[in-house]
Amino acid sequence: MEKRRLGRTGLMVTPISFGALPMQRCTMEEAGEVLVAALDAGINFFDSARAYTDSEGKIGRYISSRRSEYALATKSMARTQEGMAKDVDTSLATMKTSYIDIYQMHNVKNEQEWQTVMGPDGALAALKEAKAAGKIHHIGITSHNVDMLIRAVKSGEFSTVQVPFNCVEQRAMKDLFPLARTQDVGMIVMKPLGGGLIDQVDLALRFVLQEDGVVAIPGMDRVEHVSENLAASRNFKLLTPEENDKLAALAAELGSNFCRRCGYCMPCAAGIDIPQMFIFYLQYTRYGLKTAIPERYKGQAVKASACIECGECEERCPYSLPIRERMKQVANDLG
Ligand code: SF4
Ligand code: SF4
Incomplete structure (x- = not known):
């Protein structure tokens, strides 16, 4: 299967890799089946998060025995040095691994958070220590805020950026990806299917893969998703004008006001899902x-x-x- 170089990490990973957010919706057995199916199909990059409840644990339980076959990324919302240091150790133990390829600051969304994580007792200091100790190999950052990621690339501190990019949310293509390429920063695309709401899977993933060097991590929680998603990279062709029109119509229909199922709004004070x-x-x-x-x-x-x-x-x-x-x-x- 084709591999793409993830910027200066030098990791060669499958253009369609594995987003583990929906793992938390699976039973243990279902999660095991999907993770093993993805690995067996050749997917070699898995991305999780401390915040995805038991997703890291499921990775540890079901595929850690095959650790040499995949690169592993995870992330933490901790903003302080102390909190991030603890989370790195927790991730290592939970995913049953002696190293994590990419550890990311999770969803740094505004100036205040940026100042905290980059400050003297901030999360970045802990990630640098973890890197020096060999616990993690590269430092990355994720955000839904493109301006924040542009700033992260310019800081020179991060080897990867992770951003939402799909036929509805296209800003990264204009402002972030060209800059990341000049700095050799790896580009990881979250929500290539708009959190599962873009139902034209083949078109939507090919739209994302048209961007040179990006790696998409669609969420997968059923075995069928593995082959369905991989088909887009196996049969990759640039979109035809008709296909572009079809996606544009879909994007117009969805607008920008749709829920991506990220769950950051939870818990609800009244208990609503x-x-x-x-x-x-x-x-x-x-x-x-x-x-x-x-x-x-x-x-x-x-x-x-x-x-x-x-x-x-x-x-x-x-x-x-x-x-x-x-x-x-x-x-x-x-x-
Ligand atoms: S409503 Fe909740 S789940 Fe939907 S996009 Fe906003 S934070 Fe994410
Ligand atoms: S009670 Fe209503 S406004 Fe408050 S968290 Fe729940 S959905 Fe949001």
């Missing part, structure tokens, strides 16, 4: 599932009508989605 409410709403309005969705919605322990409009979720959503307004719409349409 916020991403699930967005999914119900989309399936009800866009896919016309006018009977099935109300039936499934009835089974929710806490419904959208329980929203107390505290607004805490909106402060945490990296896409600034109008969650309170959407909860009202769901409550209105689905009860």
Whole structure:
């Protein structure tokens, strides 16, 4: 299978690699099946996070015995030196490995967080120590904020950047990727399928892979996803004008106001499963599932009508989605 060089890390990885965020939705057995299927199919780069609940543990349990076959990345939301040092050790133990190829600062989103992580007692200091000790090999950063990642590339401290990029969110292509290439910084693309909502998988992944040197990490939580996603790189061809038009129409339909299922808004003060409410709403309005969705919605322990409009979720959503307004719409349409 084709491999791409991940910038100055020098790692040669599959252009379609493995995003482990959805692992947390799988049972242990399902997770094991998907991880082993991905490895057997030739995927050689897995990306997880401390924040993805038991995803690191599932990687440790099911594929750590084959550690030499893959490169491993994970990330932590810790912002202080002490917190990051602890998280690196936890990740090593949880993923049952003596080293992690890339350890990333997870979703550094604003000036205040940037100042903290880069400061004297900040997370970067811990990552540099971990690198000197051989616990990690490279330092990376992730963010939904392209300006933050541009700044990270310019700082010279990071070997990789991880950013959302898909047919709806295209800014990285204009401002970030050209700069990263000049600095030989590896480019990891999260949410190439918009968090699972872009259903034209082949077109959407080929759209991303058209960008020279990028590596996409679609989330996979079913064995079928492995072959479906890999097909895009195996049969890679540039998009035709007709295919581009098809994706543009899809992007226009989704707009920018859709939930990527990242879960950063959780927990909800009222116990609502916020991403699930967005999914119900989309399936009800866009896919016309006018009977099935109300039936499934009835089974929710806490419904959208329980929203107390505290607004805490909106402060945490990296896409600034109008969650309170959407909860009202769901409550209105689905009860
Ligand atoms: S605004 Fe509503 S949905 Fe958001 S955290 Fe508060 S109660 Fe939950
Ligand atoms: S509402 Fe925002 S934070 Fe919550 S899952 Fe969706 S995109 Fe992520």
